[in-house]
Amino acid sequence: MSSIELFAGAGGLAMGMARAGFQHSAVVEWDDDACQTIRENRTHYDSHGEDFVLFEGDARKFDLTPYAGDVEVISGGPPCQPFSLGGKHRGNLDERDMFPTAVQAVNKTMPRAFIFENVKGLLRQSFASYFEYTYLQLSYPEVVKRKSETWESHLARLEGIHSSGKRKPTYNVLFRLLNAADYGVPQKRERVFLVGFRSDLGIEWSFPEPTHSGDELLRSKWVTGEYWERHRIAKKHRPAPPEKMKKRISRLASDDLQGLRQEPWMTVRDAISDLPDPEEPSLLTLPNHVFTPGARVYKGHTGSPYDEPSKTLKAGAHGVPGGENMLVRDDGSVRYFTVREAARLQTFPDDYIFHGAWGETMRQLGNAVPVRLAEVVARSVSEALNGLSM
Structure with a gap:
């Protein structure tokens, strides 16, 4: 089944989609280092041995016309900083808000389904109206915003259409806050997933139940x-x-x-205990497994205990991600996770190579969707779509 991946980042969601059986027609990402990471790991996205278009640039400038009516699923994680609890909380006022682009992509291609992911902060009360707006736009993507309309006026028009019951939603949309730890990811990472199926397909679907x-x-x-x-x-x-x-x-x-x-939550020890000590360079053989000095504990940044799922890996708005991406050793001391360790916490395979300096690669990982969580959701969607042809 064909798919288009928007806002791909380091490729966590895209890889999960490929593992679930989707073949990417196009992968869209603007960041140079993230694109280089994807280029160096193309085989992880070619689930059927086919090539795909990697568009390096603004998703708003990607021409979707050739894919209209010919793509099964659109997926992606619109940049989360506008809604992140650690960001500036500007929401729809933030120029990085790409939900309008996601809606436009659905409108232009009319896929059978879509999967979008974002941070827990999207569900904050202060963003409630904008979340409803996004939800209704995805339900009725063909009801586009007029040039003279504010988003609030557009929301009111969508609410009127929806409440009247005279018009069936084009997409049946569900959303849920999922904790990655509940699906076998060694990290407490809560993310909102918005999943929609075209209503004419008559698909009955629900989010996969936790396994851990x-x-x-x-x-x-x-x-x-x-x-x-x-x-x-x-x-x-x-x-x-x-x-x-x-x-x-x-x-x-x-x-x-x-x-x-259910199985027990996976812990940091489960994920990384078999890796060599990064402070012993002579033992290092894995790529991206390099010790970085300077870790320290301060208020709000205390690191992750060895015998729990890690805390949420963060991208950080100002360079190194706030000092939170640290391991608390058994003796209570702390050190930064290596890129390879952080990749394991995000369930990337060991042969997946990240491109860029340490801070940049940690930013890619802090923004990524855990591969295992992405695969669980994507596989559930794939099974629902495949069931139509049985």
């Missing part, structure tokens, strides 16, 4: 001990259960262990 849970991680640590045994950590070296979790652990211990359907 925090409770099961607690159980594997403090009830069965399986987590520590798997990592060969002797009892005398295991930390004590957190005081605030003791009641919860007690409840888990009394639960029937039969019929468990």
Whole structure:
């Protein structure tokens, strides 16, 4: 099935789409280093051995005309800084807001489905009206904004159409806030997904259910001990259960262990413990696995514990991403994650090479969609579309 990837960044969502069986007709990204990363890793996007167009430039200038009526899915992560909790919170007033471009792409190509991803901040109360506006535009992409209209006036017109019930939405749109850790990603990363299917297809779809849970991680640590045994950590070296979790652990211990359907959350230790110590250069063989000095703890930036999913990797608005992309060692000291370690936390494969200086590659990773989460959502959409022809 053909797809177009907009705002591709380092390619996390695009790779997840390819793994789910989609073949990219075009990949669109404006950043030079991110484009170089994609070029160096093209085989990860060619799921059927076919080539694709890599458009390096402003997505608003990409000509979608040749793809009209001939693309199954459009996907992408419109730049999240306008809505990020760590950004300037300008929302639709931010010139980096690319949701209008995403809507226009849907209108011009009329794909059978679309998948768009953005930060949790998009659901903030202060952005509620604009989120509704985006949702309704994606539901009725052919109802375009008139030159004389403000976005508020356009929203009012869309609300009138939607509430009247006289016109069926062109796309049935669902959205949900997903935590990547719930799907086997070793990172607590909450992202909003907007998924739409063309209503004439009559598809019934819902978001995939979580496969991993925090409770099961607690159980594997403090009830069965399986987590520590798997990592060969002797009892005398295991930390004590957190005081605030003791009641919860007690409840888990009394639960029937039969019929468990979920796996434990993946942790930083699960993800990177087999990698060589980056402070021992003679041991390093993997690309992008280089130690960077200077990590320090300060208010709001304390790093990620070894035995939990990592905190959300951040791109950072000002150079190095705020000091939060750090590992807390067993002795309590901190160091920056290497690019390869951060890539593992985003579930990129080890042969995926990132282009650019350390700060730039960490920015690419901080903006990326975890590959595994992207694949889970994309595969669910693929199965729904494939079901039409069965």
